[in-house]
Amino acid sequence: MSTDSDGTDGDAPSEATDSDADLDAGSDDPAIPPAFREYGTQHLPQSPAFGHGKEGIADLVVAREGDNPTRLISDLVKVPYHLTGTLDSDPVDGMTTICLQDPTGAVTQGDRQTLSVEARPCSRAHVTTQSATKIQTMKASYAHLDATLVAESGAHLEYIPGPTILNEDARCLQTTTVDVAADATVIVGDVFVPDGLTDHEPFSFDHFHSRLEARVDDSLVCADAVDLRPDERDPRDPATVGEHAVVGTLYVFAPSADADALADAIHDRLTDHEVAAGASVLKDDAGVTVRALGDRSADVTAAVEAAWDEARETLLGTGAPLEGRGR
Numbered sequence: 001m002s003t004d005s006d007g008t009d010g011d012a013p014s015e016a017t018d019s020d021a022d023l024d025a026g027s028d029d030p031a032i033p034p035a036f037r038e039y040g041t042q043h044l045p046q047s048p049a050f051g052h053g054k055e056g057i058a059d060l061v062v063a064r065e066g067d068n069p070t071r072l073i074s075d076l077v078k079v080p081y082h083l084t085g086t087l088d089s090d091p092v093d094g095m096t097t098i099c100l101q102d103p104t105g106a107v108t109q110g111d112r113q114t115l116s117v118e119a120r121p122c123s124r125a126h127v128t129t130q131s132a133t134k135i136q137t138m139k140a141s142y143a144h145l146d147a148t149l150v151a152e153s154g155a156h157l158e159y160i161p162g163p164t165i166l167n168e169d170a171r172c173l174q175t176t177t178v179d180v181a182a183d184a185t186v187i188v189g190d191v192f193v194p195d196g197l198t199d200h201e202p203f204s205f206d207h208f209h210s211r212l213e214a215r216v217d218d219s220l221v222c223a224d225a226v227d228l229r230p231d232e233r234d235p236r237d238p239a240t241v242g243e244h245a246v247v248g249t250l251y252v253f254a255p256s257a258d259a260d261a262l263a264d265a266i267h268d269r270l271t272d273h274e275v276a277a278g279a280s281v282l283k284d285d286a287g288v289t290v291r292a293l294g295d296r297s298a299d300v301t302a303a304v305e306a307a308w309d310e311a312r313e314t315l316l317g318t319g320a321p322l323e324g325r326g327r
Contacts, residue, residue, distance in 0.1 A: 062096060189305075190304075
């Protein structure tokens, strides 16, 4: 229920201010679709959007000097994000691993999470999450997961989080922005699971909107958007996911690589998996996008990881560290 913006609800003037703050924070942002702007005006009975514990921030910068390992040289982390440090166990020379944790265990209505990763020249970093991102049932507002990934000259940056799981009546806006130099590489993975963790029908969430935009030296090479509202249109129609239940995507932005050869190698690798999958070359041969559809999250995750492994082998000469990634 919306609270009057003029404060005429005398019983809760402070809540009106909180609700207005949420509206003001997103109303002028072109990245927020109109439907989600409307959700943002809805009153939250608990802590408001952008309130304490509901505005997660992870602002990270990695750099590398010469042949030394990549180091995390700057980090600003705010709950519900949590970071205990970096790992140097990756088989690729100079690669550091950053595992983001969420001690709250789930994403709830009104949560806003913003991730920003800047990879300085010639650095190498793999960013992941401790577990799947679980979007809980909602009665008002929405959750927004935003990521900005920047790879400067010669850098290699990966963002492979756990699956995104949507529960009944959940609303989730997921936005990703990628800026990559002409001689750098960015790999982004995503697995979307629509059946949640409770006893309800698949695709019973309220609204899911995911959008990724990528630029190479300020030139747009990829704009991929998914907007699912099951109450208005069943996503299981032939034009969307058909008979499948889980969607996996991998984006490989590698402007200096042979995109056709990379797409062929990934496509051949995916023929051994129990999914419907395809690989396509991006605009200006800036890389490859991969989509996989399946009935189980384990199958789709395995396919996305296989595509990631193949891309790594082609671009870096060393595969992905797949062992021990069970979530």
